[in-house]
Amino acid sequence: MPIEPTKPTEPTRPAKPTGPVEPTEQQPLAAHGPVEVRRSDRRRRTVSAYREGDRTIVLIPARMSKAEERRWVTAMLDRLAAKEARRTVRGGDAELAERAERLSERYFEGRARPGSVRWVTNQNTRWGSCTPAEGTIRLSHRLRGMPEYVVDYVLCHELAHLLVPGHGPDFWRLLESYPRTERARGYLEGVAATTGLPDVSPDVSDDEEV
Numbered sequence: 571m572p573i574e575p576t577k578p579t580e581p582t583r584p585a586k587p588t589g590p591v592e593p594t595e596q597q598p599l600a601a602h603g604p605v606e607v608r609r610s611d612r613r614r615r616t617v618s619a620y621r622e623g624d625r626t627i628v629l630i631p632a633r634m635s636k637a638e639e640r641r642w643v644t645a646m647l648d649r650l651a652a653k654e655a656r657r658t659v660r661g662g663d664a665e666l667a668e669r670a671e672r673l674s675e676r677y678f679e680g681r682a683r684p685g686s687v688r689w690v691t692n693q694n695t696r697w698g699s700c701t702p703a704e705g706t707i708r709l710s711h712r713l714r715g716m717p718e719y720v721v722d723y724v725l726c727h728e729l730a731h732l733l734v735p736g737h738g739p740d741f742w743r744l745l746e747s748y749p750r751t752e753r754a755r756g757y758l759e760g761v762a763a764t765t766g767l768p769d770v771s772p773d774v775s776d777d778e779e780v
Contacts, residue, residue, distance in 0.1 A: 605647070607639060619646035625749075626650065663688040670707065670725050677747040682729035689714070697758060700728040702735060716757070723754030 605626045613631040620627055628643050667687040674682040685705035693699060693710040700707050707728040713721050726748040734741040745751055 605643060607643060609634070617642045617646060619650055621650065666709065666725075669722070670729060673722060673725050673748075674729050677726055678729060678733065678744070682732045684729065684732060687725070698724040698728045700731040702732055705732060707732075716761075719750045720754045720757050723748060723751055723758075726751075 605628060607628050607630060609630055609632040611632045613629065615631065617631075618629045626647060628646050630639055630642055634642070663686075666689060667684070670684060670687045674680050674684075683705070684700075684707045687707045688709070689711050690708045691711045693708060694712070696710060697713060698707065698709045707725070709721070709724055709728075713724060726745060730741060730745045734744055
């Protein structure tokens, strides 16, 4: 039986002068959410990464090996996480109310309109609470210093309660509009586990809480 000749090594393709980079694969990394790696012939040495909703996009040179790709993806995810951890929500009640208004416009078409949004120091067993009848939202002072996306999740959670009471399927479908819901929930669960925060019933009186 004849032996097939070995195929010659494919020459290196020249860099594409124009056009978007093509996605090559998606790598689900539980700690960081979905990751999409995009290879570009135009990139020689540089690697960059950015968030796109709940997805992380990592841009690498096309010639990079799989081993190098794995190493750089891990490194870039760690850098992004460290950068986000340093970016925290600042300001008082007025700034918090403005943030809630922006989130309502972006994720709920402006339909969630709280009467007041403020920081409180008497919520030690919950991250946030909402009284739909009064349109009031309260966030625990313990959220100060946490990453922005975590505070935004708690705000979105309470804003959603102004539109849908309880924690049924309709509520969670509505909250899916905030792309970092699962990541923020994981962060808060980790904080609760390390600090010994007790579990809290989702409904207390006429309040909705997280």
